[in-house]
Amino acid sequence: MRTLFFLLDKEFRQLMRNRQLLMVLLIAPLIQLILLPLAANFTVKNINIAVVDHDRSTVSQQLIHKVTASGNFQLSGYAETYEQGLKLVEADKADLLLEIPLHFERDLVREGHNEVYVAINAIEGTKANLGGTYIVNILRDYNEAIRVKWMPAALANMPLVTVTSSNWFNPYMNYRLYIVPAILVTLITSIAAMQSAFNIVQEKESGTIEQINVSPIKKHIFILGKLIPFLVLGLLLFTLGLFVAWVFYDVYPVGKFYVLYISAFAYLFTMLGLGLLISTYSATHQQALSLSFFFINIFNILSGTFNSVDSMPDWAKLLVQFFPPTHFISITRMVILKGSGLFDIGYHLACIFGIGLVLNVWAILNYRKTA
């Protein structure tokens, strides 16, 4: 126990002495937490739309006005022909092309139906999906409106089931509420995994690990001595992060703080374990870096940080269950937005802890005192 105390003393001193590193560890994440949620804006508001209006009738004008007034679309220009409109899409000046055929109004009345053409740049799938949904909804609303106005009698005997919708926990569909907890988790992931990996590699590269190896320090005591300082640092960062989220984005946990902290503790334990494991397999900084980058990049993109796990194929859904950040991101969102309790997050917490146990035991077994 006394050995552990001395080791901790050493680690904390080393940590506090390296100012440049400490700045990178604490300040850089907080600045990112303040700035980056502004970038992560999925509430697609400015879909640029180009219009090809062959009809130029009252109806087509009204329709175009409806679309541009909805707030989701921005009229980037009119084109004479479909080909011209397509040019605008190619040049990224428009995301969506709306074409209203000639005699649209006349045929609508005469034949009872008519088509409008919508072409969407689908390279960005989400934007295309949402843009398509928005415009179809607007067209339907407009359709409903003219029908009621022009021939109210025809509607009277049509039995229709309609849908009203509402959203709980985030009634205004504020994307920030979704993204801020995830960015906080992402930052903690990088710090915890990389820092613990680099720390031991540092001792290896500078040769000081030899001194520890010849000393009678037990393996698990040495590992604990490495884990605890970063656990403290991680919890400090988590606390500062929650504070920043509250001050800058008004994201305040609906749920209990102790649930958040228990989960954060388990998560740090797991990610530090991953870092340790990486360090036992690496001899140099470069190796440790490429290994941690490999994992962190996959975690960032597949753990549901920005892309819902629900939209992945089944094999990927299963795969991400083995990624600790998937669970911790779920937990933070559940507790912060919905106020889920300890029982609700049980599955995720158990997964994090289980993975952490495996990683840490593996790291201790793999750490050899003899080179």
Next chain:
Amino acid sequence: MKQLLVFIRKEFLHVFRDRKSLLMLFGLPITQIILFGFALSNEIRNSRIVVWDNAKDEVSARIIDKIEASAYFDIDENVNSAAEIDAAFKRGNVKLAVIFPDKLSEDLRHQGKATVQVIADGSDPNLATAVTAYITQIVNDYNIGTGSISQLPLQIIPEVTMLYNPELKGAPNFVPGVMALVLMLVCTMMTSAAIVREKEMGTMEVLLVSPFKPIYIILSKLTPYLLISVMNVFIILALSTTLLDLEIKGNIVLLIAESILFIMTSLSIGLWISINAETQQAAMMTSLLAMMLPTLLLTGFMFPVENMPLPLQWLANLVPSRWYFIIIKRVMLKGLGFASVWKETLILIAMTIFLFNLSLRKFKTRLE
């Protein structure tokens, strides 16, 4: 010149001796392209929902059948109160609740109208929008099925075409994005360690007292990573065309040339970090921690840059991968020529020259 070749050879030996890093240098882009290419899609399937059926009549039963039959939804359980819906949302796996009012068919018969209430879990706003749209679609299909809609007059029928990517696959957006992200980070991180390592190990002294020009030291450090990254570009392109069915529509030579330019920009960033850092650890933390998330978010492949507030758009303009992403999308996916990307190319060239000069100057002062 001969000196330079000798030094390049030395650096190659350094890089190739470290088998683990080398494996990662090649393995990382390949695994990630494949993984992201297949795992990221925009299609939402099998979302779990709960149903609160107060009606329990023919209409609700038929709509529920339709919901069950669709690939979008799995009905998790039937609930009987708002509290149960709340509890289901709090457990987290249920995304949507559908509530049928009592007297559904009666209302429909007498008033010609009945309303189904849908509650989505708004903690994931995009998913909530999408699943709500799907349910609305299913209910509309029901209306069409009963013949109510097709008899309606004055129908505006939207015909939607998805350009460039009709199946809404994730790959067309993510391949250029991941390419930009991975190339930039790998190049930056690997070079960021290069010079500071010699400083840390003390071997820099040897280099500095040798009659070797600083620019040669820098060039020899960068060459192996340049070569490895160019090979990676070829591998990524080969994988995207064969495995991910992505067609390269534009000029391949232009694509490769732009990629080499972008790699050089990224190498210059790494060089600059390396020259400024005191320790390897600080260099790597800077290159990974300070650059990873900003690159991921500001490149524009996750979130459109036009949607960001102005200061962030300016910041995004400083991220080289943003320009490369635009270039590659236009050339590879849309098949456009150099005329449409010359501006972006010029920006990348300017960035490279600026960063390289900055590093070279800083490096020289250390000599004195």
